[in-house]
Structures are given as C-alpha cells and as structure tokens.
Amino acid sequence: MTHPIFEARDITKSYGVVHALKGVSIGIGAGEIHAIIGENGAGKSTLMSIFCGKIRPSSGTLHRDGEQVAFARPLDAQRAGISIAPQEINLVPDLTVAENIMLGAHETTGPAIDWRKTRRKALRHLLEIDESIDPASKVHRLSKAQQQLVQIARAAATLARILILDEPTAALTSRETEKLFSYVRRFRAEGGSVFYISHRLGEILELADRITVLRDGAHVGELDPKTTTKDEMVRQMAGRVVGRGNPAPHVGLEAREVVLKVDGLTRHGEFDDVSFELHRGEILGVSGLIGAGRTEVAKCIFGLTQADGGTVELFGERLDARRSPLDCIAKGLVYLPEERKQEGIFPLLSIAENMTMPSLDRFGGLLRMRTADMLREVDGFVERLRIKLGSPADPITSLSGGNQQKVIIGRWLMRNARVLIMDEPTRGIDVAAKFEIQNELRRFTDREGLSIVFISSELEEVLDVSDRIVVMHEGKVKGIPAAAAATQESLLQLAMS
Amino acid sequence: MTHDITVSSAHAPAKKRAGLLARFWQWEASGILVALIALMVVLSLATDNFLSTYNMSVVARQAAFVGLVALGQTLVLLVGGIDLSVGAAAGLSAIVGSLLLTMFGVHPYAVIPLTMGFGLCLGFINGFFVAGLRLNPFIVTLATWEIFAGLTMVITKGYPIRPLGETFGVFGKGEILSVPIPVLVFLVSGAVLIWLLTQTRFGRNIFAVGGNRDAAVLVGIRVKFVEFLVFGLAGMFAALAGILFASRMDAGQPSVGEGWLMGAITAAILGGTSLRGGQGSIVGTMLGAMLLTVLANGTVLLNVSGFWQRVIVGGVVLIAVLVDLFRRRG
Structure with a gap:
C-alpha cells in the first residue's frame, strides 16, 4: 500500500x-x-x-x-x-x-x-x-x-x-x-x-x-x-465459529395438509397471477429482487391491500376478499413487516408491551390488567426465544436489532399465530443473531408445526432456511423449486428466464 | 416514563432500590410537580391569602374547568393528533345545554349527560374527518373551531342564556365535604382516565397508535376506531367543562370556552405530553392545569398587571420544555 x-x-x-x-x-x-x-x-x-x-x-x-x-x-x-x-x-x-x-x-x-x-x-x-x-x-x-x-x-x-x-x-x-x-x-x-x-x-x-x-x-x-x-x-x-443453520430440509411435506393456499392472486401494476401452497411445518422462501412484488403480495394476503383477482385460503377456508389484518390475525395468519423500525416496533413502549400489544385482551382483568400473568408469559417467551434483555420493562429500543425481531416473533407466538409471513426478517441483523433466528424458526416449524413464508433478498439465506423457494420476478412467479436442488445461480437464472 | 406504567410495578425491585430520587426524576411529570410545590410555597410566603380556604377553592375550581378540557386534549395528543376545536366545542355545548334546560324544559339532572353526549357528537365530527378520511387534524379542527364558535353566535346572537335556575346551579356552585363539585368531577375524570390508559386495552392501544401508527395497524389494532373515539372523548370532556361552567355562572354565555384551548394544550405540554404522540400522562396534565391556574392566581394576588400574566405563562412553558430537554439528555 x-x-x-x-x-x-x-x-x-x-x-x-x-x-x-x-x-x-x-x-x-x-x-x-x-x-x-x-x-x-x-x-x-x-x-x-x-x-x-x-x-x-x-x-x-x-x-x-x-x-x-x-x-x-x-x-x-x-x-x-x-x-x-x-x-x-x-x-x-x-x-x-x-x-x-x-x-x-x-x-x-x-x-x-x-x-x-x-x-x-x-x-x-x-x-x-x-x-x-x-x-x-x-x-x-x-x-x-x-x-x-x-x-x-x-x-x-x-x-x-x-x-x-x-x-x-x-x-x-x-x-x-x-x-x-x-x-x-x-x-x-x-x-x-x-x-x-x-x-x-x-x-x-x-x-x-x-x-x-x-x-x-x-x-x-x-x-x-x-x-x-x-x-x-x-x-x-x-469472534467464534458460528453454528451455520444448514437445517435438513423436510421430507414428505407434499403429503402434509396445505395451510395457506394462494391462487391466482393479482393486483394490477403490482403482481400478476401469483399462486403457491404452504404446507404445515414448511418454510417457504420467497426470493426475488427489490421490485419483484414480494412485499406487495404479502401485504395483500394479510388484507392491507385488496386484490383485483384471485383467492386466498387459510386452513382450507376461503378468506373474505375484503378481509382486514384483524381478521387474518384472528384466524392465525400474521405478517411481520420489512421495515422493523417503521412498522414493527412501538419505539416508545417497553419490551413487554411490544410483545403483548395484540394479546392484551387475554390479560384484561375485571378492573386491572393482570400484570403478573402478563410478565410471566413474557418471561416464558423471552426464555424460549433466548432474548437477551435486562428487564421486560426496559424500552424496546434498548435491544439490538436481532433481539427486537425476536420480541416481534414472540408477539405473534403469544397470539397463537399458526402461519407467519416474514418480510426480510433478518435484514440489518448481525450474522450470529441471523443464524440464531434462522435456527429458531426451523425449530418452531419442526416442533410446533408453524408454517412460515420467508421473504428475503439474500439468496444464500433463502437457500439455507427454506424447504421450497418461490422465485418472483417483476410481479410474476417464475417457479417454485425445492431448496435442496437449487443454487444461487439457478435461482437467478430462473428469475431472469 | 409511560412504558413503565403497566409493567414496572411488578418488576425489577432491584431497580427500585437504585434510588427513589432517580426514579422520581425519570418520571415525566416530576419537574412540574416540583415547580408546582415551589410556586405554592413562594406564594404562601409572599401573600397572606393564597392559602385561604376561599382562594384555594377558587384556584381549584378554575383548574378544574381548563383541566377537564386538557384531559380530553391529552388523549388526542397521545394518539398523535391535536384538537383546536375544544374551546369552541365547550362553548357550543354549554349553549345547547342551557337551551335544553330553558327552552325544552329538560330536567336539570338530565342536562349534564345530554350535553356530554352532544359534545361527544361534536368530537365525532372531528373524528370522522381525521380518522375516517385521514385528513390533517390541525386543519380539520381549525375549521370545526370556526364552525362551532360561529354556531354559538348564530344561536345566541351574542346574548347569554339565563337564568338557569337554582337546581341546576348546584353542579357548578355546590360542594361535597367542602370540595367544589367541578373539582370532584375533575379528579374523578382524571382517575377514570388514568385507569383507562393504564389498565385497559383501549388505553394501551392509544399509546401504540400514537407511538407508531403503522405498527399498530399491523398488530391488528382498530386504529381508526381508536382515533375516532379519542376525538369524541375530547369533545365530551370539553362539553362537560362547558356545562359545569354555565352552571357555575348561572348563564349559558357565548364566551364560555374562550381561552380554554391554549390552556388545555399548555397544561398537557407542561405535564410532559409530547406533540408527536405516544408519550404523556394524565397526572402530568392535571398538575399542568394546576400550575397554570396557580400562576394566574399568583399574579393577581401579587398585584402584577394582568397583561404580564401571559408573558409569565409563556416563559414557564419554555422553561418546562428546557427542563424536559435536559432530562432527556440526562
């Protein structure tokens, strides 16, 4: 030099x-x-x-x-x-x-x-x-x-x-x-x-x-x-050898029940004729470049925007075309947004409140909120998700990005979510926490039968964590290959084809 | 801090031991409480009659009227809005309440809830435009302020509606255990709102909506409903203040509510409520309303020209903001 x-x-x-x-x-x-x-x-x-x-x-x-x-x-x-x-x-x-x-x-x-x-x-x-x-x-x-x-x-x-x-x-x-x-x-x-x-x-x-x-x-x-x-x-x-996820892909997924079925979903100018099925216990990656329409599809499924055509079925039941996020949440389908700071956390509130916000009805006593029950449950999830924190009463902003994301995951597990649509869940999170979250998600799908739609721009991550991958490009689904058989190059080729 | 309200009480006793003083200082209304006590000590030393029963009840009653309006305003500020129409809504409601009593012969006891209902509806008008149509609350309530104030003049042509009668007068003039009824109403309302904000889902949702509206939508909070209702409540509390004031004056005066808007916002800000939403407390607002009235009362007792009063209030607000700034930078 x-x-x-x-x-x-x-x-x-x-x-x-x-x-x-x-x-x-x-x-x-x-x-x-x-x-x-x-x-x-x-x-x-x-x-x-x-x-x-x-x-x-x-x-x-x-x-x-x-x-x-x-x-x-x-x-x-x-x-x-x-x-x-x-x-x-x-x-x-x-x-x-x-x-x-x-x-x-x-x-x-x-x-x-x-x-x-x-x-x-x-x-x-x-x-x-x-x-x-x-x-x-x-x-x-x-x-x-x-x-x-x-x-x-x-x-x-x-x-x-x-x-x-x-x-x-x-x-x-x-x-x-x-x-x-x-x-x-x-x-x-x-x-x-x-x-x-x-x-x-x-x-x-x-x-x-x-x-x-x-x-x-x-x-x-x-x-x-x-x-x-x-x-x-x-x-x-x-500063140490990081345990790479490399979780073994699931076998026999096709035989399991379909929890989420998206059929011909279309929103003019955003995405066109999007169809895929999510099986119980599956992590379905969604890859594509920015502008491929992945977030738009997620928001539409979750009822934040209305589709111009197509249907969404959850646990075999057709969802109302005019569904609201609230309806979806009640049926066990939730969406974790891409912009964690802007759409995910409540920056002025505590960790505990961030986690319990959609579940507050469970802790409403006759006159007082049952704070002790609430904290016990929060502690349970803090332990299960291995969230590193001082006290649940601390502001959420005192946590690192990875731990904030875990709090949001805990938020939905507490609400008994069965199907999670996660939009870039590990963006801006450091490498070790990223692997930890990937492994954690794997554990939840394996042991508890959760099903996850996992949207990510990082091909490497999608390949690591998913069972199958929906490849999107310019609003269209280009293919849904099995992750085990795909490589970064093959995904890119598929997207550009 | 607001986020401590529901969870800290049962948690982390170690933190409590970290020093009561430090925790007190952390509390966003601590500065105003200290200021209020200091001011009261000074005034009781500097004047003979500040602490007299009569003067105290005058101060408390004044604080109650503007304080009731401020309670509703605080809710609106917490969801990240602002309601400029509260003073005019109080005036219009007082007039409508007075008319119910005098023209329509409604029973005096029924007038209060009916007027509150009317105020709720006025607030819902704001709520419809702000929550339903997503219009800017500043602009919407600036318009409804004019409309409400104008309607008051249309109805009254500028003349007070009087008399309202002895039975009705009890709400404004009466006392229970030598506490003026408006003061009791103020304290009970404050207590109910504290409960609402800390112990109910609706209350916590208010903080969530004000702190991060987008996230609130995504966790399934009925954001528009929360905003709509909050504006309604602001109208309702304004109406309550207005009708109690009319009862006190034995007249529905078209000027009721003038000056309450700035008083309400000032009280909330003094109490640590953020104009950006998501942060603030009812206790702070109540103390803020007290401080404002004690200041006004003090200038009168000290024979300071009434014109200086506004200069002093403005200065106090600036000081409060500075204190808050230094606390945050800690």
Missing part, C-alpha cells in the same frame, strides 16, 4: 460507561477501496461518523496527508475531501434530484442561485452513477434504490477524494449494484478512496482491496480479499 492519505490513530469513543470504540487505528491510501466489516454494534458506524465530522472522538487523532486534523462539524470533513453516503435515505423528498445533489453547494451569481449552472453540475455527478434518473424529478417519486444512488451522487458532488459508503447496496437491485460497482471502480482508478461498509460479504470480496474487521469497538484483524473466504470473515466478525 502507498502512503496513507487519511489515517485515524488510536480512536476511542465512549458514551458514559459504554465504549463504542476502543482504540482503533486505520488508514486508507489513494485509489484504495477499504472495506470495514463487523456485526451490528461493532463500531463501524461510530467510526465513520467520526471520519465525516458528525461526532468527535473521545481520544485519538485524525491525519490527512500526514497532518493532524480535527473535524468539529461535517463541513470540516467535507473541506478535507471526506464525504459520506449514509445508509438511511437522507434527502429532501419535495426537492428535485438536482437540487438535492447540490444542496448547500448551489452555484451562485451574486446573491442569487444560478440554476442553470447548478443543474448542469448536478447532472454531471448524476450521470457518473446512473444515467436513467431524471434530474428534474422530485426525489419522493424515485424508488428507494434510485434515492440511494442520488445520495451517493450527492456525496461525490462535494468533490470528495474519500467516499464513505455505508451499506450502499442494501436497497439496490443487481443491475443497479453493477452500476454502483463500476462507478466505485472508476472513482478508484482516478485515485479516489472509498471506505466501504456492507453486510454482503460476497460483494466485499469482489470489490475491496483490503478488509478491516471490527468487533466490539476494537480492530481485530485485517484480511486480504484475494485469499480470505466468507467463512473466515464471519468467524472474525463473530
């Missing part, structure tokens, strides 16, 4: 007694893509927030081209040529793409904004990444993936020499991912440097020049993408 153009030495960050970073030293050279990996809570985001001037380290120093620098605010970092495209979409929805890209950096003549110049400049940065996005369109009209790309264009528009990309591909389809990769490679070829954070280990192996592993706020190792493997990366991130 050449001389580092940017370097962090012995960075620590403490919040009270919590040490988010414990003396991390890391550098980046010109024309280098440096991947940072680690479980959630490993300190990646904290470190990147320090690099881009959002927060200040408790101790340690930053060096740009060998000279010590201090960033009091993001603008200082931008002046030093460092810019971040954060994971969360952080754009102004009612402004145009062009203005979002140039926000705070409008071209001016005198006191007035020179719109032509501003737009032209925005367009140049946008074209670098994706030529198909209309710069005059309002941002809220764009898909999530396009917004993500605009956000990256915005970071680039600050004339950054060091880009921080935090989970840039989380919402991207494979085609957009390719666009992004070729942009990142071009940026590198021109001498730009990239800190690249991702949970997708495959793309890191493909893209990165160097991999740094963080664990519990400490730098635990550096890997060479040319020689390392995914298993090695996972082992380093988790």
Whole structure:
C-alpha cells in the first residue's frame, strides 16, 4: 500500500460507561477501496461518523496527508475531501434530484442561485452513477434504490477524494449494484478512496482491496480479499465459529395438509397471477429482487391491500376478499413487516408491551390488567426465544436489532399465530443473531408445526432456511423449486428466464 | 416514563432500590410537580391569602374547568393528533345545554349527560374527518373551531342564556365535604382516565397508535376506531367543562370556552405530553392545569398587571420544555 492519505490513530469513543470504540487505528491510501466489516454494534458506524465530522472522538487523532486534523462539524470533513453516503435515505423528498445533489453547494451569481449552472453540475455527478434518473424529478417519486444512488451522487458532488459508503447496496437491485460497482471502480482508478461498509460479504470480496474487521469497538484483524473466504470473515466478525443453520430440509411435506393456499392472486401494476401452497411445518422462501412484488403480495394476503383477482385460503377456508389484518390475525395468519423500525416496533413502549400489544385482551382483568400473568408469559417467551434483555420493562429500543425481531416473533407466538409471513426478517441483523433466528424458526416449524413464508433478498439465506423457494420476478412467479436442488445461480437464472 | 406504567410495578425491585430520587426524576411529570410545590410555597410566603380556604377553592375550581378540557386534549395528543376545536366545542355545548334546560324544559339532572353526549357528537365530527378520511387534524379542527364558535353566535346572537335556575346551579356552585363539585368531577375524570390508559386495552392501544401508527395497524389494532373515539372523548370532556361552567355562572354565555384551548394544550405540554404522540400522562396534565391556574392566581394576588400574566405563562412553558430537554439528555 502507498502512503496513507487519511489515517485515524488510536480512536476511542465512549458514551458514559459504554465504549463504542476502543482504540482503533486505520488508514486508507489513494485509489484504495477499504472495506470495514463487523456485526451490528461493532463500531463501524461510530467510526465513520467520526471520519465525516458528525461526532468527535473521545481520544485519538485524525491525519490527512500526514497532518493532524480535527473535524468539529461535517463541513470540516467535507473541506478535507471526506464525504459520506449514509445508509438511511437522507434527502429532501419535495426537492428535485438536482437540487438535492447540490444542496448547500448551489452555484451562485451574486446573491442569487444560478440554476442553470447548478443543474448542469448536478447532472454531471448524476450521470457518473446512473444515467436513467431524471434530474428534474422530485426525489419522493424515485424508488428507494434510485434515492440511494442520488445520495451517493450527492456525496461525490462535494468533490470528495474519500467516499464513505455505508451499506450502499442494501436497497439496490443487481443491475443497479453493477452500476454502483463500476462507478466505485472508476472513482478508484482516478485515485479516489472509498471506505466501504456492507453486510454482503460476497460483494466485499469482489470489490475491496483490503478488509478491516471490527468487533466490539476494537480492530481485530485485517484480511486480504484475494485469499480470505466468507467463512473466515464471519468467524472474525463473530469472534467464534458460528453454528451455520444448514437445517435438513423436510421430507414428505407434499403429503402434509396445505395451510395457506394462494391462487391466482393479482393486483394490477403490482403482481400478476401469483399462486403457491404452504404446507404445515414448511418454510417457504420467497426470493426475488427489490421490485419483484414480494412485499406487495404479502401485504395483500394479510388484507392491507385488496386484490383485483384471485383467492386466498387459510386452513382450507376461503378468506373474505375484503378481509382486514384483524381478521387474518384472528384466524392465525400474521405478517411481520420489512421495515422493523417503521412498522414493527412501538419505539416508545417497553419490551413487554411490544410483545403483548395484540394479546392484551387475554390479560384484561375485571378492573386491572393482570400484570403478573402478563410478565410471566413474557418471561416464558423471552426464555424460549433466548432474548437477551435486562428487564421486560426496559424500552424496546434498548435491544439490538436481532433481539427486537425476536420480541416481534414472540408477539405473534403469544397470539397463537399458526402461519407467519416474514418480510426480510433478518435484514440489518448481525450474522450470529441471523443464524440464531434462522435456527429458531426451523425449530418452531419442526416442533410446533408453524408454517412460515420467508421473504428475503439474500439468496444464500433463502437457500439455507427454506424447504421450497418461490422465485418472483417483476410481479410474476417464475417457479417454485425445492431448496435442496437449487443454487444461487439457478435461482437467478430462473428469475431472469 | 409511560412504558413503565403497566409493567414496572411488578418488576425489577432491584431497580427500585437504585434510588427513589432517580426514579422520581425519570418520571415525566416530576419537574412540574416540583415547580408546582415551589410556586405554592413562594406564594404562601409572599401573600397572606393564597392559602385561604376561599382562594384555594377558587384556584381549584378554575383548574378544574381548563383541566377537564386538557384531559380530553391529552388523549388526542397521545394518539398523535391535536384538537383546536375544544374551546369552541365547550362553548357550543354549554349553549345547547342551557337551551335544553330553558327552552325544552329538560330536567336539570338530565342536562349534564345530554350535553356530554352532544359534545361527544361534536368530537365525532372531528373524528370522522381525521380518522375516517385521514385528513390533517390541525386543519380539520381549525375549521370545526370556526364552525362551532360561529354556531354559538348564530344561536345566541351574542346574548347569554339565563337564568338557569337554582337546581341546576348546584353542579357548578355546590360542594361535597367542602370540595367544589367541578373539582370532584375533575379528579374523578382524571382517575377514570388514568385507569383507562393504564389498565385497559383501549388505553394501551392509544399509546401504540400514537407511538407508531403503522405498527399498530399491523398488530391488528382498530386504529381508526381508536382515533375516532379519542376525538369524541375530547369533545365530551370539553362539553362537560362547558356545562359545569354555565352552571357555575348561572348563564349559558357565548364566551364560555374562550381561552380554554391554549390552556388545555399548555397544561398537557407542561405535564410532559409530547406533540408527536405516544408519550404523556394524565397526572402530568392535571398538575399542568394546576400550575397554570396557580400562576394566574399568583399574579393577581401579587398585584402584577394582568397583561404580564401571559408573558409569565409563556416563559414557564419554555422553561418546562428546557427542563424536559435536559432530562432527556440526562
């Protein structure tokens, strides 16, 4: 590696007694893509927030081209040529793409904004990444993936020499991912440097020049993408050998009763003629790219939207076409949404309340809620699902993503759900917790006869956890192969066929 | 904290030992309770008559009227809404109640529940637009505020309806065990709402809807029903305050309820209720209403010009918000 153009030495960050970073030293050279990996809570985001001037380290120093620098605010970092495209979409929805890209950096003549110049400049940065996005369109009209790309264009528009990309591909389809990769490679070829954070280990192996592993706020190792493997990366991130699920697929599922039968379900503009059957004790994966219509189908089955055609049968009983979520829940069919923070948890309420919210009728006494019974039941599920918590009275937000997801699973088991539709249940959850949840789901289907529709964008995960896989593409079911006989390549081929 | 209400009492005794003071400080209404006590101590030292029985009953009664309105407002704020029409709804209900009594000869005892029913219906109008049609509560209730206030003037042409009679007057003027009846009504209403919010499914659903509406839909809560009912209750409590005030004044005055809107919102905010929904408490609101009235009363007793009163109230709200900010940043 050449001389580092940017370097962090012995960075620590403490919040009270919590040490988010414990003396991390890391550098980046010109024309280098440096991947940072680690479980959630490993300190990646904290470190990147320090690099881009959002927060200040408790101790340690930053060096740009060998000279010590201090960033009091993001603008200082931008002046030093460092810019971040954060994971969360952080754009102004009612402004145009062009203005979002140039926000705070409008071209001016005198006191007035020179719109032509501003737009032209925005367009140049946008074209670098994706030529198909209309710069005059309002941002809220764009898909999530396009917004993500605009956000990256915005970071680039600050004339950054060091880009921080935090989970840039989380919402991207494979085609957009390719666009992004070729942009990142071009940026590198021109001498730009990239800190690249991702949970997708495959793309890191493909893209990165160097991999740094963080664990519990400490730098635990550096890997060479040319020689390392995914298993090695996972082992380093988790600090132990992670028990891979690899659960044996079920045999004789076809003979078991069908609990959920979807027949010819259609919603114009979203999905078309979707049919599949879910057997008791089965995990039915649903794979496909973003925009394949998987979430739309799930929401329609659950009665959040109305179908234009087709039927849904639950335990042999045809569900009313105008069913509500409440009807479905009463019959044992539940939906765990994709956006856990936005649609899953009640952030202001306690763990116990988050779990019991749909089951409160069971704990209503004559005058008082039977709190003791409620807590006993909550404790039971905490134990069964191995949720790590202090007290059930703590706010749900005190838990990690994985444990929050388990609370939501507990919520529905407590409500005696028999059929679960889970939408990206492990997104944003660290590797160890992910495997744990996968194994847990397997246990529930095996021992308790639950049936699960498991929607996931990660082919690897779908292959690991499912018995059969519904492959969707652009609103249509392309096939339902058995997981044991499928590979990532075969699934992709099927989707594109 | 709100999420502690139902579960913490039976749980984690170790936490309790962590310090009563710390736990008290954690409670969102703690600041206002301290402020209220401090203010009362100062006023009782600085004036001769603050603690007099007469003055106390005046203060308590005033707090009861605006407090009743604030109770309903708190429910609306908890589901993430706001009701600007409560003051006007109180006024219109008081007028309609007075007319029931004087023009239609309804028995005085039946007037109160009928008026409350009328207020409930006014609230349901808001609820229909906000919950049913998903319109912005600020805009909807801004419109109904004008409509209710306008109807009051249409009906009364600006003249009070009086007299309302001795029998009816008992609700506003009477006392039980030397506690004014409006104060009793306020306390009982507060107690019922505390029970409702902490011990019933409907109450917990209010917190869920206000805290995360999308999630509430997905767990099968009848979100629209909850919102609809809450707006209805806000109208009902406003009507209750209005008719009690009419009884107290022995007149259905068109001006009843003027000033109650800001008082109600201020009381709720002082008590730690969040305008974003999902956070707040009835106890806080009740204390907030007390604090507001004691402040007003104090300025009078200290011979401070009435014009300064609003400046002081505004300052207190800002201080309350700052205190809350520092507590959160802990």
